[in-house]
Amino acid sequence: MPATHFRIIIIGGGASGHMAAISAKQQRPQAEVLLLEKSDKWLAKVRISGGGRCNVTHDCAEPRKLARHYPRGEAFVRKVFAAWGQPHTVAWFAQHGVVLKTEADGRMFPITDDSRTVIDALQDTARSLGVVSRLQCPVTQLALKPDGWALTTSGEVLLADRVVVATGGSPKDEGLSWLRALGHEVVPAVPSLFTFNLPSAPIRELMGVVAPSVRLRIAGNKLESTGPLLITHWGLSGPAVLRLSAFGARVLHDMRYEYTVLVDWLGEVGEGPAREHLAQEAQDHPKRQAGNAGGFGLPARLWSYLLDRAGVPLEKPLGELGKRSIDRLLDVLTNDRYLAKGKTTFKEEFVTAGGIALHQVDPVTMGSRIAPGLFFAGEVLDIDGITGGFNFQAAWSTGWLAGRAAAQK
Template sequence: MRKKPKIAVIGAGASGCFAALQIYDELQGLCDIQIFEKSKEPLSKLKISGGGRCNVTHNLFDPELLSMRYPRGNKELRWAFESFSPSDTITWFQKRGVTLKAEADGRMFPTTDSSETIINCFLDELKSKKIPIHFEQGLVGIYPNQIPDVNLNQKNGFRVLWEGGFEENFGTVVIATGSNRKVWSILEKLGHKIITPVPSLFTLTLENTDLVELTGLVVPNSEIKILPKGKPQSGPMLITHWGLSGPCALRLSAWEARTLFEADYKVDLSVNWIGGEKTQNVEEIYLSKKEKTPGDKLVPDPLWKLPNRFWEWILNESKIQPNKRYSDISKSEIRNLCLILTQTKLRMVAKGVFKEEFVTAGGVSRKDIQFQTMESKKTPGLFFTGEVIDVDGVTGGFNFQNAWTTATIAARGIRKTIVI
């Protein structure tokens, strides 16, 4: 009688644990799955996500729109999200007694607002399926076997070596180690191309500017780009004591991750504090008000929803005294005001840290992976999930959704390679 197929999942993070559970279900439990983790605890990123509340996914259900939230991997994930989407994530957790809720910005959290709810869900599932996690197991190497092992009931399989000299044979190996340079080095020896990793999702540290005196203010509809010809990113902008954060700044850091890295995070930025409004259009609005209502005080358009203190900063930058009426303002002052509103020039001098979350742009080349199965094109029997691949999303639950989706596709891909 043949033994159960042996499957090693390297990494006990979100994608690794989810992959193990999905593989178990796909193979109806007729397999020996083991998870190996280099640290002393599992699911560490889940624990700190969303300020400890765990931003599980995003309630963006259209695969086309969803894939556009990934600076790297959007083309590959476009199809993948047809296979396992945020709605499937919601259903998966719901079946296990975990209800998710969507906030105004689309981020989804457990209704308990606690990451422990998600972590316990995973650990309980792993325990009920008797899937062990072996901690403090640092990977040393993965070596494809040259001779088939009929007992593995799979392809030739692999000899997996751990720190301390321990080794074991597995028919299938799933790499779910996230951003791990040592593992990437091991994969390079197997013939995989590694796209040099650079940081993504970070805040923008600015050169000396009195803007930082407005720490804590949010400008709700901003647009930012790298000068001279960067692609603009939009969303709420949070002013911090070191510079800029919030969705708008973080999206820029993700989409321009490699550009910013190559510039050593020293670039000129242009910020439009009122979204996509053109300078000329705004100028025409103010000139019209100057002509038609000269006795009115100079105020921002209510649709812009600019905080009062921020408007005072705009006026100060424009060298316009507060409470001035349109009749007292020259056309050149109006022009300067509109330029500050729509084209504020700032200098970025360093990258900051986005809470404790860390995402990289880079990893195993997407060209080396068959995204219909997540199996390696270079090494049959080797599968990839999550951030070990050159795939990353903007903030908002998108990186976890990538973990759930690629883990599920890997599980289905593994099912196709194994005859029970």
């Protein structure tokens, strides 16, 4: 029985795979396009992103600025976004009934606040264009034959003129062995976007408290991040932590996730201005108790905790704070230290660093430089962004470019 032949087969039914299928069909309507997904659900990550709202992209249209939010692949995605970027994404979704809104932190969501809106737009568009789709159809082998690409699935062998690999990022090595066999270099995957575990640290009792603007560092290297910090029942989370974990993914992996986190609770204030502020407060309000001093805008529970950590009684009048007490307090405020052991995955936007080495991929066509007719899209590439819609933006852009190029003669 002859194998079923398609012009284009896309492996992976996530965000980038759907966009590749749609792009290919729009570029070449008469082409037979098949979309394969190994699981029993389409667009699983889209479904849970942003707490079920789907953080589609970020309010950053300029390719160079947008690319700075990618710890790995910045130079590559700069070219990708110049070819098909954030404005194209916003316009495409608007044309397909998904109007986006921008929140204060720049994240962009559908105005419905429902990821189903995004899923329906992608699936309805693919269906209306005539994309053939199959769930629970894992590909176990990919090989280049004289008459095209042969894909072995659980039930049959499929043939394709062009193949787009959009299998996502995973610590597991599934599928990458085919690509290695074709000569592709695969950068080992490590987790990105995770939170810091602080076993037995008393600060965990403040779970739910948010410090509005901190500066985080990792002792012994140059890793640094700023932004809000959330205290959780297992340790530290929030934008500052997630950004640091993303940019430090490989360093922290090599440290076996055991390191000292340095927290400057005052963010960009600085020790000198903080000392002057405390001196001025003591002069203006000498009888005010330290626990009622306002604490640089920090939440009251956190301020009380930091005073206790510095050995300053909450009831101590500001006017009676000696130099040693102020020195201890400033050290805690600007150079607090916590031993991190282990990590917790940020489940809403699970991301890995690693994948197909970018020097083997054309950033405009997403085509393999060593295997003609093979294209890549999404997290299978060694590209990952920080939290905030950046990983989906890379998925939409690389998917669109891969599908468009695969459909060309």
